[in-house]
Amino acid sequence: LTAQADLADVKARGYLAVATEDDYAPFNFIVDGKPEGFHKDLLEDFKAFAGKSGFDVRQEILPWTGLLASVASGQYDMGYTGALVTDDRLRVFNFAPPFASAQHYYVKRKGDDSIGDIASLSGKTVGLQAGSALLARLPELKKMLEAGGGKLGKVVEYPSYPEIYADLANGRLDYVVNSVTSVNDLVKAKPEVFAKGLPVSGNGFAAWPVPKNSPELLKLLTTFMQEVHASGRLAELQQKWFGESFDDLPLEPITSVKQFHELANIE
Amino acid sequence: MSEWLILWDARDAFLAGALNTLLLFFVSVSAAFILGAALLYQLEQGGWATRPLRWLIDLMRMLPFLVLAYLLYYGLPSLGLKMSAWSAGLIALAIYHAAYFAEILRGARVLMPEGQIEAAKAHGFTPLRLFLRIILPPLVIKTRPLMGNQLIYALKDTAFLTIITVQELTAAANSVSATYFIPMEAFIVVIAIYWAISICLELALKWAGRFGVKRGFEHV
Amino acid sequence: MNGQAWLLLLEGAWTTLWISGVSIAIGVLVGLGIALLRMARIPFLDQLLVTYVSLARATPLVTLVLFLFLAGPTLGLGLSRETAAILALTLNTAAFNAEIWRSAFISFSREQKEAALACGMTNRLFFRRIMLPQMLTSSLPGLVNEMSFLIKSSPAIAVIGIVDLTRVTNRISAVTYEPLPPILAAGLLYMLIIGILLRLQAIAEKKASRLAM
Amino acid sequence: MSDIPAVSIERLSKSFDGVEVLRDIDLVVNKGEVVSVLGSSGSGKSTMLRCINWLEQPDRGTIRIAGQRIGVDEKTGRAMGNRELAAIRARTGMVFQSFNLWPHLTVLHNVMEAPMQVKRISRDEARATASALLEKVGMQHKQDAYPHTLSGGQKQRVAIARALAMSPEVILFDEPTSALDPERVGEVLTVMKNLSAEGYTMIVVTHEMDFARAVSDQVVFLEKGKIIEKSDPEKFFTRPDTERVRKFLELAD
Amino acid sequence: MSDIPAVSIERLSKSFDGVEVLRDIDLVVNKGEVVSVLGSSGSGKSTMLRCINWLEQPDRGTIRIAGQRIGVDEKTGRAMGNRELAAIRARTGMVFQSFNLWPHLTVLHNVMEAPMQVKRISRDEARATASALLEKVGMQHKQDAYPHTLSGGQKQRVAIARALAMSPEVILFDEPTSALDPERVGEVLTVMKNLSAEGYTMIVVTHEMDFARAVSDQVVFLEKGKIIEKSDPEKFFTRPDTERVRKFLELAD
Ligand SMILES: Nc1ncnc2c1ncn2[C@@H]1O[C@H](COP(=O)(O)OP(=O)(O)OP(=O)(O)O)[C@@H](O)[C@H]1O
Numbered sequence A: 001l002t003a004q005a006d007l008a009d010v011k012a013r014g015y016l017a018v019a020t021e022d023d024y025a026p027f028n029f030i031v032d033g034k035p036e037g038f039h040k041d042l043l044e045d046f047k048a049f050a051g052k053s054g055f056d057v058r059q060e061i062l063p064w065t066g067l068l069a070s071v072a073s074g075q076y077d078m079g080y081t082g083a084l085v086t087d088d089r090l091r092v093f094n095f096a097p098p099f100a101s102a103q104h105y106y107v108k109r110k111g112d113d114s115i116g117d118i119a120s121l122s123g124k125t126v127g128l129q130a131g132s133a134l135l136a137r138l139p140e141l142k143k144m145l146e147a148g149g150g151k152l153g154k155v156v157e158y159p160s161y162p163e164i165y166a167d168l169a170n171g172r173l174d175y176v177v178n179s180v181t182s183v184n185d186l187v188k189a190k191p192e193v194f195a196k197g198l199p200v201s202g203n204g205f206a207a208w209p210v211p212k213n214s215p216e217l218l219k220l221l222t223t224f225m226q227e228v229h230a231s232g233r234l235a236e237l238q239q240k241w242f243g244e245s246f247d248d249l250p251l252e253p254i255t256s257v258k259q260f261h262e263l264a265n266i267e
Numbered sequence B: 001m002s003e004w005l006i007l008w009d010a011r012d013a014f015l016a017g018a019l020n021t022l023l024l025f026f027v028s029v030s031a032a033f034i035l036g037a038a039l040l041y042q043l044e045q046g047g048w049a050t051r052p053l054r055w056l057i058d059l060m061r062m063l064p065f066l067v068l069a070y071l072l073y074y075g076l077p078s079l080g081l082k083m084s085a086w087s088a089g090l091i092a093l094a095i096y097h098a099a100y101f102a103e104i105l106r107g108a109r110v111l112m113p114e115g116q117i118e119a120a121k122a123h124g125f126t127p128l129r130l131f132l133r134i135i136l137p138p139l140v141i142k143t144r145p146l147m148g149n150q151l152i153y154a155l156k157d158t159a160f161l162t163i164i165t166v167q168e169l170t171a172a173a174n175s176v177s178a179t180y181f182i183p184m185e186a187f188i189v190v191i192a193i194y195w196a197i198s199i200c201l202e203l204a205l206k207w208a209g210r211f212g213v214k215r216g217f218e219h220v
Numbered sequence C: 001m002n003g004q005a006w007l008l009l010l011e012g013a014w015t016t017l018w019i020s021g022v023s024i025a026i027g028v029l030v031g032l033g034i035a036l037l038r039m040a041r042i043p044f045l046d047q048l049l050v051t052y053v054s055l056a057r058a059t060p061l062v063t064l065v066l067f068l069f070l071a072g073p074t075l076g077l078g079l080s081r082e083t084a085a086i087l088a089l090t091l092n093t094a095a096f097n098a099e100i101w102r103s104a105f106i107s108f109s110r111e112q113k114e115a116a117l118a119c120g121m122t123n124r125l126f127f128r129r130i131m132l133p134q135m136l137t138s139s140l141p142g143l144v145n146e147m148s149f150l151i152k153s154s155p156a157i158a159v160i161g162i163v164d165l166t167r168v169t170n171r172i173s174a175v176t177y178e179p180l181p182p183i184l185a186a187g188l189l190y191m192l193i194i195g196i197l198l199r200l201q202a203i204a205e206k207k208a209s210r211l212a213m
Numbered sequence D, E: 001m002s003d004i005p006a007v008s009i010e011r012l013s014k015s016f017d018g019v020e021v022l023r024d025i026d027l028v029v030n031k032g033e034v035v036s037v038l039g040s041s042g043s044g045k046s047t048m049l050r051c052i053n054w055l056e057q058p059d060r061g062t063i064r065i066a067g068q069r070i071g072v073d074e075k076t077g078r079a080m081g082n083r084e085l086a087a088i089r090a091r092t093g094m095v096f097q098s099f100n101l102w103p104h105l106t107v108l109h110n111v112m113e114a115p116m117q118v119k120r121i122s123r124d125e126a127r128a129t130a131s132a133l134l135e136k137v138g139m140q141h142k143q144d145a146y147p148h149t150l151s152g153g154q155k156q157r158v159a160i161a162r163a164l165a166m167s168p169e170v171i172l173f174d175e176p177t178s179a180l181d182p183e184r185v186g187e188v189l190t191v192m193k194n195l196s197a198e199g200y201t202m203i204v205v206t207h208e209m210d211f212a213r214a215v216s217d218q219v220v221f222l223e224k225g226k227i228i229e230k231s232d233p234e235k236f237f238t239r240p241d242t243e244r245v246r247k248f249l250e251l252a253d
């Protein structure tokens, strides 16, 4: 896998190839055939920033299924999408400084009064995406439940979230776990069907994955993130797309499991 | 190397997935074959049922399997009919592939020398016996390679059922690969297992081929 | 779903249509070629083709597409998305078509073949004038079945970023959180595309039934 | 009972693509009679046989087997159901011009199949009858062979055995000796003579003048779908009414 | 040139599944000769014809068509290529016992196909020849029909026309009149007599003793795959050497 290019190659080539998703609201999605979302807006800034360094940014849109593999194998220089940081991804990727919190929340059917505080989730059926970061951190919820004498109910894995929400609405599931930004977006879109619950994990981060062998690129991205943070542009976009701004996000890239665990308070 | 170790640790998940896949496959394919033969039998009888049945077969051939599974699993609950993932998956696989089996058999039926059937009619065979004893056996022998294709499709279609949360082989691999981010290795294992199953199918069909050769259905 | 959504669906349908169309055309011919080669029973090549058919049929399409797209640069051939998609679909469908054609070969009437050879026809002439015209109609149900499968499994190519019909529905439902309407609409479009094929098959069959084959 | 004819055909007509192949055929075959059907190639002999057991649906006319109308339900006047048809057909046997053996069954099973499946007799009994019949037509040594390995004459003999295995009241033979050598022809004709002596009713399409003369009770001559001569063999072969038959018989010698 | 036999067969043997169907057949057919092959059903007559043009590969023995060995390349001793085989086969014609018409072609095109494709003669010429031949066998009225609509005798006549259309040097007939009525038999035999008068070489498997007697230069009798009698018709029909043939001829009457 040699097609990987660090910053020098990118500059020589004249453009940076980034991979975005198309069905991950609010990070990046398509409305009427055109990209929309947090990343679309931030891409403007990033393009301007890159222009100063003398290269262009080319965006390619792929589904999540093929995205990380494509970036890892060097088809693209980085993932420009809301990837959640996990231990296993850290073995292959470094992550730029995060742009959103990805603390996990539960969602329930609106009007389902049997669910309220965390203890009430005990024994209930939960749905999440197979192999997701959410699933990886489910043990935290389990621990919370067991601390209160309850237990984690049946876990059903799905290939993607639209089906999970459909089954939550159908009543096959009692609650669903997803990251805070996604939950906000969902509840905004369908307030009469779903309701946001409480956090079910420690802190988490959404950030751009960059191949391990592109340290220069990672450095550049760090500078960029620090710039937009300082200028307040990041907070503005967070407010616009996520409904809240996350002010205590780390400003350093995440490059090791140990560092990630410290940041997220995982022991 | 460590990737393979991770996979080895996850062997229980793979094994359970593979068993689920095999179970789904055998049950649904048997049901589909019986249903497909029954469809052909109905077509053979002619009458008013022919049109709607041809229509049903064509509908299944046009409809993406995923949409069918989706409708049965996520669509029917809104009509008040809630099925488990397993039954929805089984039903979807069975009727979908039944239509294809019926079409394969029908295609061969059209080519069958009418004389053989006339001979049976002249001997007083009732429709069902005529079908079971005279029409179906040569059709099955003749369509062996197409049946092979179809069986492999049915095998692979079981993978679509991940979308309705049936925990079969592909689901297991998805889960393992996404959790540990080792897509290549996980999928190599999956392909190897699917391939192994389909090689078994191919060998079985090849073995069955001697029936055809012995009876002069196949030459070269 | 609004008009704009339908327009996007139609665009996706067009992508699905042309990519599958090209793959079907190549796949049917390559399948025929493979079947012919297998009939020739060339020692080493035969084993190779058997393995290819077996492996290509067993490999899930998603995996194949992804593999071609990602491994392409490593192997020194930079494939565009479309090329990778068409290549994957063709590799897949050709294996199935090869079996369909081969089935027609091995079950072809021995009497007719003998009549042709006895007249002094070469194998090639026999194939072209006697066998092929009959095979075309007799293999049609199998071939059309395979075409329908190819079209229906084409969503796999979305994994490398091609916006086909199914991808469009995913994009729509990702925003509306209502997966059912776009899926039904896409289902309708798939049925329309495959329906055309079935219609052609029915017409061809009607024609052939005049010959009572 | 015995005054009901075994087969009676009234005003039977049939056309293919607008060409009349059979025209106003009338024929009464009494129980135990042997009727020979002669006629040139393409005159409609096979079509007539095929109409008798409704393999071909006539355009007009009625056909009765032992008094029971075939093809049309007499009470309702509507087309007969498949099961009823099957029941009548089980009482008639047919030897096809092109044999039509079942390729997926061995010779023995070709002969056993119908008795077992239609008459529901036991496997052992069916096997015994089948063996005896195959012996009669000289095919016992091939009982485990599949049809595609048989010579033309061998297929024909199996087809004859298959039809006889059902011991039908009426047997329709379509050129049953066409593929046989003179020796075998003699043997098969002997079998048929015996059947007729046992009281079986037979309609035989044949080109064997000698057989027609020796065994038949009636000889029928078809020409372009019409019966132009119908008489006892004695008269048919010595004093035919029509010029056509006279010429036919002349050329036959 | 003319001292090279049209067909010569030496020590030809063939078995199916371990059963010898042909044993040490020797036969020389000179140019312009007509050879009749008699024998009971299953004695190997068809198999012998099929070996002559290599549709069936013999286990042993050599076969030459006009001096050229078929099936085996004489120089290399290896199996002959497909094209060479085709070239030799184009010089022989065959009428099959089961006709083997091509179902996707009309009667006319069945007859035109080989001359056009193998001999590369023009469409018009092929059509003219085909029409003339169909006329000869009385099938011109069906020239646009498809084979499945033909009666048995009609198929047989088309098959004869198809073989003749290639005007092959050697024609192999496998029971060419089995499905025909006596009148047609007479006509077809006349056609064959004319062919023999024109110098065509013919090998005819037949059960028509009269034809064998009238037209043949040699009569061959096959019994269980062996030629047990081979003589001129005069001798064959009046003073056969073997008891077997005597019995056969007796029963034939
Ligand atoms: N399915 C069909 N479609 C059109 N024409 C047909 C069909 N079947 C038979 N015919 C025509 O009907 C006529 C009578 O056919 P039939 O088979 O009854 O003749 P036959 O008297 O049995 O002749 P043969 O002695 O040659 O067997 C023939 O001209 C034949 O071409």
Ligand SMILES: Nc1ncnc2c1ncn2[C@@H]1O[C@H](COP(=O)(O)OP(=O)(O)OP(=O)(O)O)[C@@H](O)[C@H]1O
Residues within 6 Å of the ligand: D148, D149, D150, D151, D152, D153, D154, D179, D180, D181, E016, E017, E021, E039, E040, E041, E042, E043, E044, E045, E046, E047, E048, E097
């Ligand atoms: N493909 C085959 N496989 C096995 N046995 C065969 C095959 N073809 C022919 N035979 C056997 O070889 C013997 C000779 O067959 P052949 O067809 O040459 O007989 P024939 O003399 O032409 O008989 P007929 O007059 O009945 O046509 C028969 O016993 C037949 O069963």
Ligand SMILES: [Mg+2]
Residues within 6 Å of the ligand: D045, D046, D047, D097, D174, E151, E152, E153
């Ligand atoms: Mg007939």
Ligand SMILES: [Mg+2]
Residues within 6 Å of the ligand: D151, D152, D153, E045, E046, E047, E097, E174
């Ligand atoms: Mg023969």
